[in-house]
Amino acid sequence: MSATTQEPEAPARDNSAPAWRAVFDRFGSSGPLLGLLVLVVVLTVMSDAFLTVNNLVNVFQQISVLAILALGMTAVIITAGIDLSVGSVVGLSGVVAGWTFVEAELPMVIAFLAGLAVGALAGFISGLMITVGKLPPFIATLAMLSMARGLALVISDGRPISGYPDWFRDITRYQIFGLVPPSVLLVVALFVLGSAYLRYRPSGRALYAIGGNEEVARLSGLKVNLEKLKVYTAAGALAGLGGLILMSRLDSAQPTAATGMELDVIAAVVIGGASLAGGRGSMSGTLVGALIIGVLRNGLNLLDVSAFWQQVIIGAVIAIAVMTDTLRRRSKR
Numbered sequence: 001m002s003a004t005t006q007e008p009e010a011p012a013r014d015n016s017a018p019a020w021r022a023v024f025d026r027f028g029s030s031g032p033l034l035g036l037l038v039l040v041v042v043l044t045v046m047s048d049a050f051l052t053v054n055n056l057v058n059v060f061q062q063i064s065v066l067a068i069l070a071l072g073m074t075a076v077i078i079t080a081g082i083d084l085s086v087g088s089v090v091g092l093s094g095v096v097a098g099w100t101f102v103e104a105e106l107p108m109v110i111a112f113l114a115g116l117a118v119g120a121l122a123g124f125i126s127g128l129m130i131t132v133g134k135l136p137p138f139i140a141t142l143a144m145l146s147m148a149r150g151l152a153l154v155i156s157d158g159r160p161i162s163g164y165p166d167w168f169r170d171i172t173r174y175q176i177f178g179l180v181p182p183s184v185l186l187v188v189a190l191f192v193l194g195s196a197y198l199r200y201r202p203s204g205r206a207l208y209a210i211g212g213n214e215e216v217a218r219l220s221g222l223k224v225n226l227e228k229l230k231v232y233t234a235a236g237a238l239a240g241l242g243g244l245i246l247m248s249r250l251d252s253a254q255p256t257a258a259t260g261m262e263l264d265v266i267a268a269v270v271i272g273g274a275s276l277a278g279g280r281g282s283m284s285g286t287l288v289g290a291l292i293i294g295v296l297r298n299g300l301n302l303l304d305v306s307a308f309w310q311q312v313i314i315g316a317v318i319a320i321a322v323m324t325d326t327l328r329r330r331s332k333r
Contacts, residue, residue, distance in 0.1 A: 123236015
């Protein structure tokens with residue numbers, strides 16, 4: 001007599017969990033872009049001045065500094081870190097560049113490089129405090145926030161520094177083909193390079209592994225501390241570049257420049273789909289997040305909405321983005 005073997009019946013699948021997971025995954029990947037498109041349509045209907053070439057170029061010009069800072073912040077947040085010092089480093093880098101040119105009377109090219117170097121140095125010191133000093137990123141960069149802002153005030157004696165050559169001012173004022181400022185093209189180029197780095201370079205992919213599980217990444221042979229140090233140094237250098245772009249736009253190095261900008265930077269990264277828990281984020285999403293903030297501010301200004309209410313609305317957008325990320329991670333668990 002032959003016996004037949006019957007496979008055990010598989011337990012019934014709960015289709016509701018995968019459905020919710022699919023919704024949040026889809027929102028995480030395409031939600032920011034969809035939100036930007038909806039925002040553009042709404043503002044176009046509500047304001048005739050919004051969807052014009054001059055206004056759109058103005059939006060891109062206004063977010064150039066924010067986008068450059070968010071580029072570095074994206075890599076930091078992917079590693080499950082945070083950098084609260086970028087706004088202060090913007091002010092410090094601009095003041096150092098201004099002092100080098102106006103007071104030390106060195107060529108503007110040297111002043112430009114000095115601003116970049118100071119930004120990178122600030123990021124490097126923050127990275128050392130985190131990797132060697134074992135300080136939490138929040139505390140280390142909060143300390144750097146205070147130190148950088150204080151140094152900017154000391155160097156400038158609390159006063160703006162102005163008087164720069166025409167070519168430096170043209171970085172944000174000259175329009176290529178009568179339309180696009182060089183600073184906008186610089187932002188696009190940086191984001192293309194940043195996306196390629198995260199996608200194709202082993203060290204870029206390693207950032208996701210570090211943010212996902214730092215101990216597993218260390219046991220896998222990744223040099224976690226070195227990668228973190230590189231990330232914070234790069235974020236500082238980009239903050240320095242942002243300070244120089246802002247200095248060109250204002251034609252002045254102001255020690256109080258970019259105060260509070262770190263909050264907008266973090267918001268752009270989170271709205272763009274990055275997770276504050278680490279291991280998730282993209283440069284394209286961050287660029288969309290920066291555009292959402294820029295378009296929202298621009299549209300609210302065109303609609304004559306009070307600056308106080310603008311802060312309330314942007315805060316609500318940030319809260320929604322963070323809650324969406326939290327629900328997405330819960331659905332996966």
